[in-house]
Amino acid sequence: MIGNSAPVRWRGGLAPGHERRGGELFAGGVSADELAATYGTPLLAVDYGVFDAAIAQFLQACAPHSVEIAYAGKALLLVALARHLKHTPLHLDVCSLGELATAERAAFPPDRIAFHGCGKTGEELDAAAEGRVARVIVDNIEELRRLGSRSGGAKISVLLRVNSGIEAHTHEFVRTGGARTKFGFDTAALPAALETLKKLPGLQFEGLHSHLGSQIYDTQTFVENTHALMERAAFAAAAGFVTERIVVGGGFGVSMHPDEPDTFDADKTIAEIANAARKDAKRWNLPLPQIGIEPGRALVAQAGTTLYRVMSAKRQSGKPFVIVDGGIYENPRPALYGAYHHAYAARESGPLQETILCGRSCENDELGTARLPSDAAEGDLIAMCTTGAYTYSMAGNYNRFTRPAVVAVRGGTHTLIAKRESIDDVLRNDCDE
Ligand SMILES: Cc1ncc(COP(=O)(O)O)c(C=O)c1O
Structure with missing residues (x-):
């Protein structure tokens, strides 16, 4: 099973295991759209x-x-x-x-x-x-x-x-x-x-x-x-x-x-x-x-990709911001010590601009900056790379958000390996009195 020992590398601006087909992003041979449609977002895909x-x-x-x-x-x-x-x-x-x-x-x-x-x-x-x-x-x-x-x-x-x-x-x-x-x-x-x-x-x-x-x-x-x-x-x-x-x-x-x-x-x-x-x-x-x-x-680390949906794309003091449906609760390291994750849009379109990527927590939970299409809009998919290590394992429930699902991808197939948390999961330990 563990056969190929070729080093895992970035290629053409894309993370290991990523490729574009007709402008659309695939991870482990599975389209980002299909993964997001099947499992929702934020989603950790492990190739x-x-x-x-x-x-x-x-x-x-x-x-x-x-x-x-x-x-x-x-x-x-x-x-x-x-x-x-x-x-x-x-x-x-x-x-x-x-x-x-x-x-x-x-x-x-x-x-x-x-x-x-x-x-x-x-x-x-x-x-x-x-x-x-x-x-x-x-x-x-x-x-x-x-x-x-x-x-x-x-x-x-x-x-x-x-x-x-x-x-x-x-x-x-x-x-x-x-x-x-x-x-x-x-x-x-x-x-x-x-x-x-x-x-x-x-x-x-x-x-x-x-x-x-x-x-x-x-x-x-x-x-x-x-x-x-x-x-x-x-x-x-x-x-x-x-x-x-x-x-x-x-x-x-x-x-x-x-x-x-x-x-x-x-x-x-x-x-x-x-x-x-x-x-x-x-x-x-x-x-x-x-x-x-x-x-x-x-x-x-390099096996992991987090897929986010854009919730809002706005300008603040002239700077482009994008708010995605994840954040500090599922990837605390950027806010904790400035950990860098390269990110790009799942679908290539138009000119790119340096955009501040933020989560949806009640914190200034910047996930970093990324070159995103200048017409990025609600519903677009963003792929954040190299998120296999110390993201899901460090995730919590700040704001009582639910932890994402995790899916294994390989050679065009995908299998759920951790369900998305439900609100019942989040409330499960609360006592009535
Ligand atoms: C004792 C020990 N061993 C191994 C590791 C793994 O480190 P890394 O994931 O950077 O390889 C850690 C990480 O904190 C650690 O504390």
């Missing part, structure tokens, strides 16, 4: 062809170095998607009971699931202790103790998440390594974590983890992270712990714009990560650990 091509590209880059890939479920996880992933060699990262339940509903094998998160609840730790996942990535000392106090049966495999102190060159909101972040054990905290582990016989130290952030394009940052992990593996070895696995995180950059060159080179990056680990293992006389990566965005 499984693009998704599989990205997976194949990473598998091909990782295979020569035996690097293991875990899909970061936080990017987008639905039962259908987990079922799809189950049939690939990928592992899966979950960071909540909800994500775990999604994987379990899809019968995703527990021995390929890792539990993440920096504030795990008792129920979540219980799930790990009950063997519902293969390993737990522990963020802090309290969590280590709480997990240790639960074990009783088989040993629970743990990776310690370390803060390697490396600041990736990315937006501070999506940076998870460095001095000003909450994640993991910093250098000062690591000795105490290892000491604590010695007193917790129910836990099995398996290795170390460090994720630096999202949208990182340069290979060197991942190489530095690998060195940082191996340096800590040497420290752990001196304390009597064998590091069998290091996970260098996700965060591999994705091209968001047709004019943006495909700056991230998976083959080179994975090869250099593996090379750095090999060198350090030799240098410190350590066994070479299993290397893992956990991309989310790089696998699913």
Whole structure:
């Protein structure tokens, strides 16, 4: 099923998987009009062809170095998607009971699931202790103790998440390594974590983890992270712990714009990560650990397209504005930290003009600017690209709007994989008194 490993690319100003036939937009071989007419808008269309091509590209880059890939479920996880992933060699990262339940509903094998998160609840730790996942990535000392106090049966495999102190060159909101972040054990905290582990016989130290952030394009940052992990593996070895696995995180950059060159080179990056680990293992006389990566965005972002209907096209102080039927509630990232999504009209017509694209929330929820037809009008369809990651998974019900539907498209076919929320869904937890 995962065959084609050709890189997914923008072509002729269009996002991967998009094409125009007679001026009309098709995604995954299905017309945007047909999708919108069948499922309504806003609608997230996930092109499984693009998704599989990205997976194949990473598998091909990782295979020569035996690097293991875990899909970061936080990017987008639905039962259908987990079922799809189950049939690939990928592992899966979950960071909540909800994500775990999604994987379990899809019968995703527990021995390929890792539990993440920096504030795990008792129920979540219980799930790990009950063997519902293969390993737990522990963020802090309290969590280590709480997990240790639960074990009783088989040993629970743990990776310690370390803060390697490396600041990736990315937006501070999506940076998870460095001095000003909450994640993991910093250098000062690591000795105490290892000491604590010695007193917790129910836990099995398996290795170390460090994720630096999202949208990182340069290979060197991942190489530095690998060195940082191996340096800590040497420290752990001196304390009597064998590091069998290091996970260098996700965060591999994705091209968001047709004019943006495909700056991230998976083959080179994975090869250099593996090379750095090999060198350090030799240098410190350590066994070479299993290397893992956990991309989310790089696998699913480009597969996603959000279709919106224009509700109003107006000029404000001389500037063209278009209000669409989505917004901050289903894609909060543009408002949260200026995330960019390229957008265009589903039907080409007339001259284009720079237009401010807004959602319909009671906020200034600009989704960005786009070159849209100057005669854009109510009812037109707009396609927002690269919305597969961190849109639906971050969606909420602000203004009591309903979350969109999600449809899988591939080779001209389409299948609903998440229903549009109903008003009853939105009201379901309200109590009468
Ligand atoms: C621990 C961890 N691993 C992996 C990822 C995936 O990052 P990305 O989707 O940018 O690859 C994240 C994202 O927040 C993360 O927190």
